[in-house]
Amino acid sequence: MFFKPLDLTTALRPLLLPDETLLFVQDAVGLYEGKYKIPNYQDGQAYLTSHRVCYVATEEPRKYSVGIELKEIDRAEHQAGFWKSSPKITIFPKPQKGKVDKARSETASPAASQTASLYPGKSLSPLPQATSSPSPKPVNVPWICPICSFSNPVPSNFDVAAPAASTHVPPCLACGIKPPFATVLKAAISAATSADSSFPKSSPLLAEAQAPRPHDDQPGTSTLNGSISCPRCTFVNHPSLVECEMCGGPLKVGAHFGARNRADSPAPFYEQTHIANTEISECIKLSFRDGGDKTFLERLKGALIQRKWLLLHAPPPPPPQSTTPTPNSTNEESLQPAPRATAVGIAGLEQRGLETRLNNQLVIGNAFEDLEALMASAKQIVALADTLARESGMSANDGSAETQAVLSESAAALGMVTTKDMLRSGSANLYLSELSRNLAEYLTDDRKGILHREGGIMSLIDLWAVFNRSRNGVELVSPSDFQRAAELWEKLKLPVRLRRFKSGLLVVQRYDWSDDKTVRQLLEWMEDLRQVPPEEPVPWDWMLFGRPVTAQEVAQRFQWSVGVATEELEMAEDRGALCREEGIEGQRFWRNHFLTPEDQLGETPRSYELRPPMVDSVSN
């Protein structure tokens, strides 16, 4: 199993694959490899999708975010919180094909191999990973270095029967001098003999005591047959003791007990800050500092059972225009274009209509049989509802055709949408921040280009309507939630922002868009208009004053809604760039000639600062 790098969306959420759906989100989650915390991965959001478990850090999310594919997960276990220890979910990887010795990979920590590559000098088990004959029991017995009297562990692959020349003997860990072969051999033999007698007694405890040992850098702590020798007085204690029986000194048994102080948890092998693409050989843990573990585990198990990732390579679902679940082959055949060719004209149309109706009946019938079925065919139902709505044309009179198109297309985005049930009840803040990210993604999505199509600016109410309609009437967002989510954009540093006009109208804009830019745009356009002689003679000097614009014209020109155009014009007026004229034709806006002195009136455009960019736009 690997930590995979994540692609993040503009809203700093994991980019989902096609057909991947978001199942659950939880914040304040930390990441562990084995028993150790991974630095920089201690505060973030965990996203459970139908294909992956993703972690995105709150700080520097682009740097610290990883994903694990569900297909590589064997099982997940829950570990309840206790005192200061947060509840955790342990995720075990599937055994990898190349490594059959499962016992080995579970008992001997993967840290050994990693440490060996990262810190060759410090490793306690410096044996190469390529073991020719794995010993049946990993016996860690010390041999005493004759030079420095440091007790080194005998390599677990040390074969007593093998000839001295063919066996690789590692050098002493303290002084680096290769020991004489006999020293190691003696130690191995004595270990083998004592192990035979002591193993039956202490075997239940052995695994526990041995598992953490390779992480243990403490040089004084050596173990013999699972017993632990005290680093202070060298008394050999029973492995289940945490304090020395003789001197009362602490025994470094392992990380089990080190978990008491969360902050100091050493992470010996992940000194590097970026863990993407690193292999997880033991297990990883998600620590839920703020709860949510139960639901996460429940959904994770559900996702593991459903195995949605298998569908990734399945043939694509039928195109939306046929809206068929294709539950049986006969129905599928009836939808093929062949019968359409045979019956032409009105009869053909009628036949087609009949087929579609039958088919729809089937879909609806199947879907409502029970809830499970409804969930399974949700997508089809949504697609069907979509086409029905389009056919009936009931929504044809509100909104532009483009917005309609956006609406129908955005049904595809349904899977991307955070709903309240994806989150633990009560975590309103997380819901809002997720909704906020959701909205930002929805707005900046280039495929739909909603914001772009609306001229880069859109009133919050329009957005609310479009967004809710794209949810097809399911899990609608309340206006207050919506507004609060929109207000979070600035805080979450998302690429859109909420702006309040003087009148109180709230609009959504790109983050980098400013009033100055809008004013410049407007003035440039009016300057362009001034160059063109009016179609009908006008009573004023058009060469001097140009031509007035109405909110409608501005809305058309910049693809804004009329409300937004009015607000933008008034904003420009407020800044003194424009002035208004009220007459029988309605309200029209002019470039502000009041603020230019009378004698310079004619020359203003020439000395006008916006002249150069305007020339550019004309030449383009």
Add this chain to the structure above:
Amino acid sequence: MATPEPAPASTPFTFPSTYNFPPFFTPQPNSNTRQAQLEKWSSLIQSWCKHHRQYKLSLVEAIDTPLFHNATLRKRLDLREARAVIDWMAKSEAEGGGGRRAEWIDAASTGNQVAWIWWRRPEEWADIVGDWVDGTGQRGAVLTVYELLEGDATVSQEFHGMDAEAMRKALNVLVKRGKAQVFGEEGQEGVKFF
């Protein structure tokens, strides 16, 4: 102005270019723009009155003149707006107004209908009269107001043919400064310069 127009109404009044700017006739909501607009209106009204040798402006009468009604644009300043402009002109600059370039005449009886338009403030008129008196060596002389306004000696002067009431206001300023004394009855006043 050294040389007064011989026949004031014969040459057509040239309007400033803003007069043909349609937003000129719409009150601007932006305070900066509004201020500039009012200044332009004020200077237009003053130069209009100066051109036509008008000292009082009756809004009801003026509202249909080209001053407030731009026939080519088919735009006009309505009475309320015109009154607002005069109100602004009547305020001193310290109050954010147009420097007392206008003054309502007897607001109670006329109901803000007629106003002095001071294209020269009474103080400025007083200066001009005072300068003329000094320049012609008439200090200590006694003149009637009629002489000042219609006499042959003042033909070349700007205040020749000026509104009698306006002249009285200017003379009152001189009286306050201690440079003149006005005596006699209404319509028969004489003035003595010191």
